[in-house]
Amino acid sequence: MGNRIEIRVPCKPExxxxxxxxxxxxxxxxNMPPRAVEEIEIAASEAVTNIVRHAYKGCTRNPxxxxxxxxxKSGLIVExxxxxxxxxxxxDNVVPDVDPNREGGLGITLIKCLMDRVNYVSKPDEGTRIxxxxxxxxxxxxxxxx
Amino acid sequence: xxFKMDVRTMETDLPIIELEGEVDVYTAPQLKQQxxxxxxxxxxxxxxxxxxxxxxxSTALGVLIGGLKRMREVDxxxxxxxxxxxxxxxxxxxxxxxxxDIYNSEEEAREVIGKETV
Numbered sequence: 262m263g264n265r266i267e268i269r270v271p272c273k274p275e276x277x278x279x280x281x282x283x284x285x286x287x288x289x290x291x292n293m294p295p296r297a298v299e300e301i302e303i304a305a306s307e308a309v310t311n312i313v314r315h316a317y318k319g320c321t322r323n324p325x326x327x328x329x330x331x332x333x334k335s336g337l338i339v340e341x342x343x344x345x346x347x348x349x350x351x352x353d354n355v356v357p358d359v360d361p362n363r364e365g366g367l368g369i370t371l372i373k374c375l376m377d378r379v380n381y382v383s384k385p386d387e388g389t390r391i392x393x394x395x396x397x398x399x400x401x402x403x404x405x406x407x
Numbered sequence: 408x409x410f411k412m413d414v415r416t417m418e419t420d421l422p423i424i425e426l427e428g429e430v431d432v433y434t435a436p437q438l439k440q441q442x443x444x445x446x447x448x449x450x451x452x453x454x455x456x457x458x459x460x461x462x463x464x465s466t467a468l469g470v471l472i473g474g475l476k477r478m479r480e481v482d483x484x485x486x487x488x489x490x491x492x493x494x495x496x497x498x499x500x501x502x503x504x505x506x507x508d509i510y511n512s513e514e515e516a517r518e519v520i521g522k523e524t525v
Contacts, residue, residue, distance in 0.1 A: 274433035278409070299493065307465055310432045314466070367465035367501050374500045 264291065265331035272324035272343070274313050280328055281306035284339060291332040293395065300375040301337060301395050305330075307368035308341035308391050316345030316389065336377070336397035344388035410434040412441060419517060422450050427459035430467035438467065442474040442485075451483030454516055463494050468503060475507065484508065488516050 266287050270276040285302040293301065309326060317324040322344060329340040373379050377396040383389040411427040422445050430438060445453055455471065457463065471487070478485045486508040489495055498504040510516040 274431075277432050278429060303464075303497070306431065306462075310464060310466060313432055367468050370501055371465060371497065 265329065268328045268330075270326065270328075272313055272317060272326045277306055277309050277313060280309050284328065284330055287330050287332075288337055288395075291337055293337055293397075297337075297395055301339060304372045304375045304393055304395075305339050305341065307371050308339070308393070311368050312341065312343045312345065312389075315348075316343040318346065320346050334397070335394065337395045339376075339393045339395075341391045341393075342388065347383045347385045347387055347389055410437070412437060414441060414445070417454065417513070417517060419520065421452050421454055421517075421520060423454040423456055423513070425456045425459070429462035430460055431462060431464040432466040435464070435466040435470045439470045439473070442470065442477075446474070446477055451478065451481055452520065453478060453483075453485045454513070454520070455485060455487050456513065457487055457489040457491070457494055458512075460489075460491070460494055463497055465501075468497065468501060471507070472503070484520075486510065486516055486520060488513055 264287075266283065268280055268283055270280060281302050284305040285298055288298040288301045305328065309328060312326045316326075325344060327342045329338075329342070331338045331340075372391075372393065376393040378394040380392045381389065382392075409428040410430065410433075413425045413427075415423055415425070417423050424438070424441055424445075426438065428434075442453070442455075453474065455474075471485070475485045487510070489498070489509050490511045495504065495509065498507065498509065508519070510519065
C-alpha cells in the first residue's frame with residue numbers, strides 16, 4: 262500500500278483546474294517522471310470534465326464528484342466517480358476511433374491514449390466510475406518503493 | 408483564473424486571438440464567444456495563437472473545431488500558431504493536427520496565409 266488522496270469538489274467547471282493540479286502534485290510526489298505526471302494530469306482533468314459536462318444533464322440528484330488517486334507498486338491509479346446519469350461504457354482496452362471532425366468525444370480519446378489501462382463501470386441513473394492506471398513499468402526514473 | 412485572451416489585427420488585416428494560460432472547460436466558453444464574434448463581423452480568416460498556452464483540454468479543442476468548421480463553411484480558414492510540443496501533442500493524439508494548419512510562429516503563419524490570400 263502506498264500513499265493516497267481523495268478529493269471531493271462541487272461539480273462545477275471552475276473546480277476542474279483545482280483537481281488536475283492536486284492530482285499532478287500527488288503524481289510528482291510519487292516520483293512519477295515529468296511526462297507521466299503531465300499525462301496523468303490531462304487524463305484526470307478530462308475525466309472530471311466529462312462529469313461536469315455530461316454526467317448530470319437533466320438529473321435531479323445533487324451533482325457530486327470524487328477523485329481518488331493512489332500510489333501502487335504497479336503505478337499510479339486514478340479513480341473518478343460520479344452519481345449522475347451513467348452511460349453505455351465502451352469496451353475496455355479498445356483504442357477509440359479518432360474522428361477529427363467531431364467536436365465531442367475527444368476527452369475519452371485522450372484518456373485512453375495517455376493512460377496504460379482504463380476501466381469503466383457505469384449504470385444508468387446510478388453514475389460512473391472510471392479507473393485509470395499509469396503503469397510504473399518502463400518509467401526508469403520512478404521509484405515504486407517510495 | 409489562469410487565462411487571458413487578447414484580440415488584435417495582424418499587419419495583413421487578419422484578426423488574431425492570442426491566448427495565454429489554461430484553456431479548459433471553465434475558460435473555453437470565452438474563446439467560443441470571441442470566435443463567434445469575429446465570425447459575425449464577417450471575417451473569413453482567423454489566426455489563433457497558442458504560443459503562451461500551457462494547458463489545452465478537449466473542450467478547447469471542440470471550440471477550435473467548431474470555429475474551423477464555421478470558417479470553412481464560408482470558404483474561409485482558421486489557422487493555429489503552436490510552437491509548444493506539449494500542446495501540439497494533444498492535437499496529434501486526437502488526429503486534429505491533420506485538419507488544422509498549424510504553424511510555429513506568427514511570421515510563418517503570415518507568410519503562408521499571405522500567399523494564399525493575395
